[in-house]
Amino acid sequence: MFDLDSAVAKILGSAAYVGAECEAWICRRVDQNIIVDSTGVTQWSSSAASVSAVTVWRDGREGCAVVKGDDLGASAVEDALSVGAVLPPSERVARQFSTVRCDPSARCDPSARCDPSAGAGYDEDNPEAVLSRLAALARCADMDIELCASLEHTQTAFGETGGGYVEQADQLACVQARIAARGRGPAYIARQFIGRTLGDALDAADRALGMDAACRTVDILSGEPVTWYPPVTVLLHGAVAARLLALLAPSLQLDAIQQQRSRLAGRLGDAVGAEQISVIHDTTGVFTPIALAFDDEGTPARLTRLIHRGRLDSVLSDVRYAHQAGQTSNGCGWRPAGGGAVTVGPRALLLQWHGPHMPPPASSAEMTLEVVHANGMHISNEITGDFSFGAVGVIRDVRGCARNAGAFTVAGNVLDLLADVTGAVGSPCFVRRSGAIYGSPSLWVNGLTIGR
Amino acid sequence: MSAATAISDRLRTVCEEQLSLLGRQRPVGVVAVSAAAESGRSVQGRFTDGRIVELSRSTRRGASLRCIHRRAGEGADNTTFHHVAATEPSAGLVRLLLTRLGGTTSSSTILEYPHTGSGLVIPPLRAQDGVSITELAAFLEQVDAGARSADPAVSQVIIGFEVIDRIFCAGADVDERSLVYLTVRTIARKGPQLATGVYTPGTSGRLAEFTPFALGAEAGRRAVTGLGARPAPVGHFPVVIRGGRGIVLLHEACCHPLESDEILRGSVYADQIGRPIAAQHVTISDDPTVAGSVGHYRFDDEGQPARPTLLVENGVLRALLTSGYTADRLGLPPTANGRCASVLDPPLPRMSTTCLAAGPDRPEDILSGTEFGIYAENVGGGEVTESTGEFVFRVNNGYLIRDGRITDPIRDTTIAGRGDLVLGMIDAVGNDTALGAAKCGKQGQVVPVGLSGPTLRVASLLVGGTDV
Numbered sequence: 001m002f003d004l005d006s007a008v009a010k011i012l013g014s015a016a017y018v019g020a021e022c023e024a025w026i027c028r029r030v031d032q033n034i035i036v037d038s039t040g041v042t043q044w045s046s047s048a049a050s051v052s053a054v055t056v057w058r059d060g061r062e063g064c065a066v067v068k069g070d071d072l073g074a075s076a077v078e079d080a081l082s083v084g085a086v087l088p089p090s091e092r093v094a095r096q097f098s099t100v101r102c103d104p105s106a107r108c109d110p111s112a113r114c115d116p117s118a119g120a121g122y123d124e125d126n127p128e129a130v131l132s133r134l135a136a137l138a139r140c141a142d143m144d145i146e147l148c149a150s151l152e153h154t155q156t157a158f159g160e161t162g163g164g165y166v167e168q169a170d171q172l173a174c175v176q177a178r179i180a181a182r183g184r185g186p187a188y189i190a191r192q193f194i195g196r197t198l199g200d201a202l203d204a205a206d207r208a209l210g211m212d213a214a215c216r217t218v219d220i221l222s223g224e225p226v227t228w229y230p231p232v233t234v235l236l237h238g239a240v241a242a243r244l245l246a247l248l249a250p251s252l253q254l255d256a257i258q259q260q261r262s263r264l265a266g267r268l269g270d271a272v273g274a275e276q277i278s279v280i281h282d283t284t285g286v287f288t289p290i291a292l293a294f295d296d297e298g299t300p301a302r303l304t305r306l307i308h309r310g311r312l313d314s315v316l317s318d319v320r321y322a323h324q325a326g327q328t329s330n331g332c333g334w335r336p337a338g339g340g341a342v343t344v345g346p347r348a349l350l351l352q353w354h355g356p357h358m359p360p361p362a363s364s365a366e367m368t369l370e371v372v373h374a375n376g377m378h379i380s381n382e383i384t385g386d387f388s389f390g391a392v393g394v395i396r397d398v399r400g401c402a403r404n405a406g407a408f409t410v411a412g413n414v415l416d417l418l419a420d421v422t423g424a425v426g427s428p429c430f431v432r433r434s435g436a437i438y439g440s441p442s443l444w445v446n447g448l449t450i451g452r
Numbered sequence: 453m454s455a456a457t458a459i460s461d462r463l464r465t466v467c468e469e470q471l472s473l474l475g476r477q478r479p480v481g482v483v484a485v486s487a488a489a490e491s492g493r494s495v496q497g498r499f500t501d502g503r504i505v506e507l508s509r510s511t512r513r514g515a516s517l518r519c520i521h522r523r524a525g526e527g528a529d530n531t532t533f534h535h536v537a538a539t540e541p542s543a544g545l546v547r548l549l550l551t552r553l554g555g556t557t558s559s560s561t562i563l564e565y566p567h568t569g570s571g572l573v574i575p576p577l578r579a580q581d582g583v584s585i586t587e588l589a590a591f592l593e594q595v596d597a598g599a600r601s602a603d604p605a606v607s608q609v610i611i612g613f614e615v616i617d618r619i620f621c622a623g624a625d626v627d628e629r630s631l632v633y634l635t636v637r638t639i640a641r642k643g644p645q646l647a648t649g650v651y652t653p654g655t656s657g658r659l660a661e662f663t664p665f666a667l668g669a670e671a672g673r674r675a676v677t678g679l680g681a682r683p684a685p686v687g688h689f690p691v692v693i694r695g696g697r698g699i700v701l702l703h704e705a706c707c708h709p710l711e712s713d714e715i716l717r718g719s720v721y722a723d724q725i726g727r728p729i730a731a732q733h734v735t736i737s738d739d740p741t742v743a744g745s746v747g748h749y750r751f752d753d754e755g756q757p758a759r760p761t762l763l764v765e766n767g768v769l770r771a772l773l774t775s776g777y778t779a780d781r782l783g784l785p786p787t788a789n790g791r792c793a794s795v796l797d798p799p800l801p802r803m804s805t806t807c808l809a810a811g812p813d814r815p816e817d818i819l820s821g822t823e824f825g826i827y828a829e830n831v832g833g834g835e836v837t838e839s840t841g842e843f844v845f846r847v848n849n850g851y852l853i854r855d856g857r858i859t860d861p862i863r864d865t866t867i868a869g870r871g872d873l874v875l876g877m878i879d880a881v882g883n884d885t886a887l888g889a890a891k892c893g894k895q896g897q898v899v900p901v902g903l904s905g906p907t908l909r910v911a912s913l914l915v916g917g918t919d920v
Contacts, residue, residue, distance in 0.1 A: 039530055041532050042532060043532065043533045043535070044533075044534050044552060045534070045536070045797075046548065047514075047538060048537075048538040048539070049514070049796055050539050050540070051539075064507065064508040065508055065509045066510035066511075067512075068510065068512035068513065068514070069513050069576065075576070079509040080508075082579075082580050082585070083507055083585060086586050086589060087589075088503060144718055178717070178839075180839040186720065186840035188840050259608060259610065260607055261608065261610070338794075339508075339510060340496060340508055341506035341507065341508045342506075375842060375868070376833075376835040376844030376845070376868075378833070379833040379845070381648060381864055383639060383646070383648045384647075384648060384864075386864060388846075388917065389844060390835075390842060390843070392842070407842050408914075409844075410916070411686070411917060449916075449920060451914060451915070451916045451917065452914065
């Protein structure tokens with residue numbers, strides 16, 4: 001078996017040999033993806049990858065190298081030293097894990113951990129049962145459904161010169177459903193169901209707001225679109241609101257604030273949203289499906305209140321930027337899946353609503369425009385917060401009668417939108433984007449411009 | 453023997469060994485098998501506040517084994533594409549694949565680490581033989597200086613950079629591939645006003661092909677232009693789109709739905725070959741042979757020799773973009789568009805360089821012939837829903853056109869439409885072909901894609917601004 005602590009020790013030994021202090025991060029990752037449609041399994045792919053990131057300090061300079069493969073040790077240390085030699089001097093900032101000594105087995109939910117010896121996550125205990133459930137979900141008489149089930153299993157180890165060492169295992173599963181109307185007007189939405197195992201994700205798909213609700217929505221979208229909108233109150237489906245939360249995230253990063261890339265710079269303690277809104281970052285597995293022991297710098301996982309009841313409470317930080325600001329990291333230093341330098345960012349962000357969860361059209365005469373699917377949200381402006389995306393939706397009258405609202409655009413500013421949320425509905429809907437997950441209930445909002 | 457040649461030979465050996473091992477097992481129902489392996493190095497990082505703040509050297513390698521498997525007793529098109537891959541190749545990949553195909557090999561023995569002793573070790577490219585970091589730092593400083601020279605209002609310059617060298621082997625074919633991709637973001641401030649500029653130059657060549665001060669100045673200009681911009685309007689207007697990166701319109705509206713996996717999913721262009729789908733003066737091809745384009749390759753990631761594919765000829769749909777698997781399912785020839793982000797990922801039908809053939813119109817005539825509308829000077833990314841044809845793309849620098857002249861700048865906005873309708877509304881094609889670079893994400897895989905074409909005008913697109 002691939003012995004993570006020996007691999008870390010080998011790297012640290014190579015660094016010590018050339019008189020360098022060192023941190024070594026090793027991630028062994030096994031990904032499995034199965035795509036299923038009504039005809040059966042159309043694609044089944046698996047990959048196993050080892051990625052190591054080595055950071056060295058010598059003569060007051062810091063350098064980093066990444067190796068994708070099992071070839072560890074001297075060459076990576078040499079590469080890192082060559083990087084450091086041409087960069088400006090940089091001091092080493094102490095990591096928190098070396099004193100905290102977090103115990104991954106105590107911090108992770110033991111029942112959620114993968115057994116790394118059990119086929120390295122390639123096949124769950126009963127793959128036939130998973131395939132059977134996927135096939136059943138994909139066979140809906142009135143819809144074209146394609147399901148992409150992904151399972152990611154990672155083992156991560158982190159060690160440094162001087163003896164600090166932590167190790168953890170993690171697993172995340174996602175079932176992405178692409179649902180289109182069969183043989184009728186063009187209609188499509190996508191939904192993600194996320195869990196610690198594929199069974200969890202499939203359970204989420206089976207719940208009340210899962211696949212059945214999505215299929216009902218597509219059925220409405222396949223109808224003739226309305227040609228005129230009456231005055232409407234806008235409800236952003238949780239999947240859409242969660243993607244807007246992803247657009248907010250860069251403004252909540254300490255590096256962005258220090259580099260003048262965030263409109264929230266200098267606003268700590270200020271009211272930035274509605275009083276009933278909080279935004280938390282949680283990698284402990286309590287409020288989100290992500291349960292880790294530490295981030296990619298060894299900082300213990302925690303729950304961080306970013307916006308608490310409308311006020312900006314804190315921002316996401318890693319060791320480097322926290323040190324520059326005279327703070328300590330709150331555990332948001334992450335490396336990209338393929339390795340690379342640590343950057344500040346979210347891993348599990350959740351928007352919470354503290355008011356009652358209810359549908360609140362302000363006037364009983366108003367109809368509701370429910371934005372059920374968004375297109376192009378990732379291309380919005382993360383610095384100004386301005387967004388404008390393509391969307392499809394459903395118009396509901398006060399009796400609950402629903403019609404296809406057709407295609408339209410939704411424009412606004414995500415920072416302004418925080419103050420314009422007037423209510424929420426349902427439990428959080430989680431979506432995955434760029435290695436992080438974002439969750440939000442469906443949100444009633446004002447102040448958006450609907451274009452059509 | 454050079455290091456690159458030695459690595460190329462080893463990659464070929466790895467592919468041959470894997471295929472040989474699989475072939476000896478004579479798996480039942482296998483329609484086609486292929487193998488790929490790669491070794492690469494890169495330098496990537498971020499430059500902010502006038503210095504490099506993140507930098508790392510990387511080496512990468514890996515191998516994969518793929519097959520198309522027809523399940524016994526089922527329909528002719530009822531096949532599964534299998535892909536197994538690892539950073540270190542081993543006999544375990546073959547065992548895993550055989551298990552998937554219904555063999556008896558136990559999965560519990562699969563992928564034991566480390567994979568040493570298998571004789572299949574892929575040597576890495578030496579990272580330190582790659583781009584000089586000293587030269588790279590000097591280059592980035594020039595970009596920064598150029599951006600700040602645009603105007604004192606430019607307050608921040610953030611440059612993401614990656615310089616990649618890969619040796620990629622698909623079967624017996626070996627290709628040396630290079631990529632330089634920069635993401636230059638600029639921020640301009642004037643009082644309470646904040647504006648951003650984005651410029652993403654890329655090449656399949658070398659860093660030295662860029663003029664750093666000039667590209668920085670362009671990125672700075674884009675941010676400064678945004679200061680004082682008025683909100684974009686809302687509604688349907690004529691939109692004139694500058695060529696090069698602006699061809700993202702066709703990338704989204706036309707070519708993603710022509711990727712044959714999307715055809716299998718029920719794209720709006722399914723069953724449309726031979727039928728008109730665009731205005732008569734629209735000819736679109738996908739061409740991986742365009743020199744310098746970030747979408748350039750000699751063969752695709754499944755070993756198909758690169759060649760242009762004529763997709764739309766004078767408005768008529770002529771072909772689709774296929775990978776080996778989708779070509780098999782659809783009974784079409786492979787078009788050298790099987791691409792993957794790395795050898796660890798399964799190849800999918802992807803674009804290389806999307807090319808719109810030049811038309812007869814001068815760009816200034818297209819503008820002067822537009823009474824009122826939007827001029828999209830710099831365009832960002834986009835997205836499409838292939839089954840409905842609904843697409844969007846971002847206008848980062850746009851202007852109002854009034855009486856045939858470019859007037860007020862507008863804040864960045866999204867433009868939306870339905871591809872199957874919009875292609876028929878392209879009413880002018882310019883003669884000023886330019887080349888642009890972008891990155892395209894699909895099923896979690898991001899690959900570089902080229903965009904080549906002239907200025908064009910669409911008679912009506914939905915502009916998603918805020919100025920009602």
